[in-house]
Amino acid sequence: MSRLKALLHNRDGVGGVEFALIAPMLLVLYLSAVELTVGLSIAKKASLAASTITDLITRTEKITKADLTVMEDVTKSIFVPYPSRDLSIKITGVTINNAGASTVAWSWANKGAAPYVVGSTVAIPDGMDIPNTFVVRTELSVDHDLMMYLPSFTGSSLKEITIAREFFFRQRVGDRIECQDC
Numbered sequence: 001m002s003r004l005k006a007l008l009h010n011r012d013g014v015g016g017v018e019f020a021l022i023a024p025m026l027l028v029l030y031l032s033a034v035e036l037t038v039g040l041s042i043a044k045k046a047s048l049a050a051s052t053i054t055d056l057i058t059r060t061e062k063i064t065k066a067d068l069t070v071m072e073d074v075t076k077s078i079f080v081p082y083p084s085r086d087l088s089i090k091i092t093g094v095t096i097n098n099a100g101a102s103t104v105a106w107s108w109a110n111k112g113a114a115p116y117v118v119g120s121t122v123a124i125p126d127g128m129d130i131p132n133t134f135v136v137r138t139e140l141s142v143d144h145d146l147m148m149y150l151p152s153f154t155g156s157s158l159k160e161i162t163i164a165r166e167f168f169f170r171q172r173v174g175d176r177i178e179c180q181d182c
Contacts, residue, residue, distance in 0.1 A: 034147070035146060039144060039161070041082065042082050042142070042144050043163050043165075045079050045082060046141075046163045046164070046165045047165050048078055049074070049079065049140055049165075050140040050166065050167045051165075052075075053091065053140070054137075054138040056071070056074070057071075057091065057169075058171050059172055060177060061176075062177070062178045062180060063177055063182075064179065064182075065179070068091055068108045071089060071091065072087065072089060072110050075089060079142070085142070085145075087110070087140075087141075088109075088111060088140065089138070090109040090110075090115065090140075091109075091137070091138050092106070092107040092122065092137045093107070093136055093176070093177050093179060094122045094124065095134055095176065096132065100130075101121070102123070102135070104116045104118050105176065105177075105179075106179035108179070115182070124168065125168055128168055128170065133171070134171040134175065135170055136171065136177065137167070139164070140166075141162050141163065141164035142162070142163055143161070143163075144163055145160050146159055
């Protein structure tokens with residue numbers, strides 16, 4: 001009985017047991033923080049890339065498919081050091097007529113995706129639908145692989161997410177932007 005009492009009062013190894021219980025949770029918390037930081041960085045890069053593309057295009061009066069194709073390289077350089085796997089870019093010139101109706105003037109998409117049909121209606125954010133103006137719309141999406149995959153903790157089989165951004169900029173020079181071969 002005295003040996004059992006001594007064993008109950010013995011505190012040797014308590015720190016090791018506590019560490020063994022808490023270490024896995026701390027490791028998951030740390031890896032989750034790293035994953036969240038990388039994901040937010042890629043989301044920020046996606047916003048910057050979409051904004052930069054739109055800004056560059058709105059500074060000109062004429063553009064070609066070759067100019068638009070270069071925008072993929074611009075985006076990839078913005079994403080460094082992160083991969084820009086499955087990068088999808090769609091750039092659209094939108095004319096807003098005197099009645100405030102917005103239609104596609106030209107459209108381009110990378111990777112063989114179908115651009116918007118010329119003349120189709122486009123939804124423009126409130127405040128940008130000023131009659132007799134021209135707007136450039138850029139849609140960008142990139143796939144991001146999750147580094148830490150813990151289906152037993154998250155309850156899902158999500159291994160990849162798509163980060164998408166959309167920007168609208170008004171033209172800065174002239175009345176409209178012509179795409180000669182779009």
